[in-house]
Amino acid sequence: MNVNDMLFAQLATLGSSLVLLFGIALLWRRSLSAYVRAFRWQSLALALTFALIGYFSHNHELYIVAIILVVLKVIIIPGYLTRLYERVGGRREAQPYVNIVTSLIVAGLLVSLSYAITRPLVMVSKLPTRNGIPLAVGLILIGIFVIISRRKALSQIIGFLVLENGIALLAALGTYGIPLIVELGVFLDVLMGFLVMQILVYQIKDTFESIDVEHLSQLKH
């Protein structure tokens, strides 16, 4: 491995651990506005990692993807999320089912688990970016954990977005970027999914005067 590859490997791992770090920071925070802020920083770190991979692998399409990422996930979606919680109002606390210390330890275990399950993959891989793969898988698991452990519809949306960031990171690390057209399709999907969820949140709010998804279980009566 030459010096350039070594530097690439170190920086790619550094970028992935930053993305993961913001995922863990999100678990520590309580208020919805802090969730949105953590998500915004995470998306920025993700965009930087994309640009970095694009630079070292000479795949210039990734620059475009990074720019779209900044516009969509750092500016547009967090902006909408902020407006959403300002309008829905109510109690701003995220009220998790699992308390914060436990969820942090669960997150630590999930990342350790993803190190264990991706170990064969990392060992056979020759990519300089391979050390980031367990971190990306860990972020996906943390996203799922946020979805199942948080009570408010809004924090579940953020969990979904974190999960999506994890998948994007995994794709970038594993393949140096999927074709641009596929990437654009994914972005459109995320935006559409997000808009649909946003409408759903307003509906939940109208019906129950709260965005606590607990109330949805009353619908079957």
Add this chain to the structure above:
Amino acid sequence: MVWLFRFAPYLIFATTVAVTMLTPLVAAPLPFDAVGDLLTVVYLMLLGTFFLALAGLDPGTAFGGMGASREMTVAAIAEPTIALAIFGLAVGAGSTNLGQIVAQTLSHPGAVINPGHLLGFAALFIVTLAETGRLPVDNPATHLELTMIHEAMALEYSGRYLALIEWAAGLKLLVFFSLLANLFLPWGVATTLTPGALAIAVIALIVKLAALGLAVALIETRIAKLRLFRVPELLGVSFVLALLSVTSSFLLR
């Protein structure tokens, strides 16, 4: 037990001085390295904390007991995190000896930006704030307030006993800052015991400590003290970071 109250300050000061001897402050492979490694450092510090808590309980005042119980709550999570964060580095260096870790990092400078190293730094930084009684956990400037931790235990002391305790607290801050500076950014540490190298090492240490002090001062002006029940959550964050640091340096070796 009057003797305990009088004896504790000497012990607290002695353990802290002993820790200073084992920490790579200016030169990396120290003659004392054979005496103790990172576990000795961590548990000597815990011994000092333990006796400070006992001394807080001993006079039987309300404040002392409160401070002691809080200090133990913090220390119970903080001490394993220190050990774990440094273990992350020890796994990479192949030795639990602090001097060896510094020497190893100096010979492999690329290791400084690997994730184990960075996560370990973040974890140790949070723990440093908690252990030395800095702002999000304890406020060193408060006296006679219901939120104090360290001050509450030292409340009944005066004269030379108080001086020893305060001196030990200052030394502890120095030890933690220089651990942060020299374990994670070891440049400037002298590897030979020549006057020139030592002079550079002293200047480098002062610059690093000043930078860390500035960073802590900036943080302290930006944030408020955490509610006591949020403190274990903050320390939980640093524990998880330290755990991930060990995991990644162990599995990515």
